Amino acid sequence: MPRPKESFRIPLDDGRFLSISVFQTRNDPEAEVIVAQISQIVEGEWKNTARLAVYRSPEGNYIQLPNRER
Secondary structure: OOOOOEEEEEEOOOOOEEEEEEEEOOOOOOOEEEEEEEEEEEOOEEEEEEEEEEEEOOOOOEEEOOOOOO
16 A cells, blocks of 8 residues: 555544545546544454545545445
């Protein structure tokens, strides 16, 4: 996965973390993908428990992306 342009993370009261990351798209440097996720450490590895990804077009339009299968 590419490095995000920006990334922010805060701990939640239950030990999980809420993070938001902004990625530049591969095909258009003016577009971005914004990812919000809730993660926790399970058996020594990071696991995502919820994830939301949104595409922002160069024109400023926003579209929710479908969930990724892992």
